[in-house]
Amino acid sequence: MPDAKHLIEIIACPRCDKTPLADNDGAFRCSACKTEFPAVGGIPWLFAEPDASLGEWRNRLHFSLQQLGNESQRIKSELAEKNLRPLTVKRLEQQVKAIDAHRNNLRQLLQPLDIRSSEAGYESYLALRTRLPIDQGIQTYYQNVHRDWCWGESENEASIDELSDILGDDNKALGKTLILGAGACRLGYDVHMQLDAELTVALDFNPLLLLVAKQVMAGEEPEFYEFPLAPKSLEDFAVPRKLSAPKPVRENFHWVFGDALRPPFAPASFDTVITPWIIDIVNEPLPVQAARINSLLGKDGRWINFGSLAFEHPARARRYSLEEVQDIVEDSGFSGMRIRESTIPYMCSPSSRHGRQENVVTFCARKSNEVARPPRHRALPDWIVTGKQPVPLLQSFQSQALTTQIHSYIMSLIDGKRTIGDMAKILEQQKLMTQKEAEPAIRQFLTRMYDDSQRNSGF
DSSP: OOOTHHHHTTBBOTTTSSOBEEEETTEEEETTTOOEEOEETTEEBOOSSHHHHHHHHHHHHHHHHHHHHHHHHHHHHHHTSSSOOHHHHHHHHHHHHHHHHHHHHHHHHTGGGGSSOOOOOHHHHHHHTOOOOTTOOTTTTHHHHHIIIIIOHHHHHHHHHHHHHHHGGGTTOOOEEEEETOTTSHHHHHHHHHSOOSEEEEEESOHHHHHHHHHHHTTOOOEEEEOOSSBSSGGGGSEEEEOOOSSOOOSSEEEEEOOTTSOOBOTTOEEEEEEESOTTTSSSOHHHHHHHHHHHEEEEEEEEEEEOOOOOOSSGGGSOOHHHHHHHHHTTTEEEEEEEEEEEEESOOTTBSOOEEEEEEEEEEEEOSOOOOOOOOOOSOHHHHTSOSOOOOOHHHHHHHHHHHHHHHHHHHOOSSOOHHHHHHHHHHTTSSOHHHHHHHHHHHHHHHHHHHHHTTTO
8 A cells, every 4th residue: 555644745635625544554533523444445534424435345346246246146147048040158157257257357356345344324324414326326437447447548549638738838748637537547647657746646436446556557457347338259159357556556646436526635635636427427516626625626736628518407507618617717716727529439348349439629728817716516405404394396206206105006006907008998997097198108108017027037
């Protein structure tokens, strides 16, 4: 593990915000709120609620292991069927072997998540108004591990070239650098090794990504199966890959587990903050993010962003254009913004037909003014947190309530005797919808139910 003394100067308690942390045998402790922040696999676990987040990631790991076990059993059941073609048998046997090996690899890699038991749960998140994104599982960005450390050399080179080009003559003066949302860490590695950052801190919340990166960057060569989305051939359904870095990372590189929306660092800790493929996917308005990044930077610090800028948010006001992004950045205490747009290869696995070319935007801006530091990130509204305010009758709630009632009623009508037409007549009699409207609605609902049952038949 890198010497923790380099982190002591810049990290701060994610609960108390400004309180420095004390090193406690590789872990950290806050003297103000008395919170212990463990080390997971030798990496500081600096979430605002460490026990709750550790428990939730542990649950997500167990869920992934269960899914993989169920998938293996389902394929084994298919292999027991008669009249399978020899090539089909070969492919399925290969997949079972790979899935079982992958399951064991995940269990071994992520064993540090079981470092201690915890009963902390949802209430802890309520108290701090934090939560992990519900759509992020252990394996959500698993493919990036292979891109970063196996077959993605052209993509990795294109990415670091974009950063080097946007920096121009300043590319040798990164100073203390934070990679916010570092993923599997190849970009952070290349920044540290090629652009000579004085100190590089890679922050991410996914245990799999950072634990793999730490192994590889230490010079190890772990083997993991890749499962391409669109396999090119029979052999490409499950491909054993050896992961490796060009050479071990040099000193002064640190990994940190934490939330990019509650970064555990003291104000003005960094000379450079890099945000790769993140500002358009987190659930926080860009003006708030920009102000938060401003607060992390020292005088004349630089913010470098790299990614697609594909803002997909339910609120159309937050689907920012590039012009709006520039306006927000400049209004958040930054100036001299330089922008590049380029097309680079993206996730072009040699075993998959799913790779593509991606148009990316890279910008670099200097911190020219201090702005008001934003309040701590609040992931949940007060009417959920305190439970003392009326629950708002949101339009989406009303629609969901009606849909749920209708679906529940349809399920109650299934008795093994009624046809879709019979059920549609009853819905019309109950004045829920006309029979003409009800028949396609019931058919669509039952189709979805049937498809789900087929997908989960082996579970």
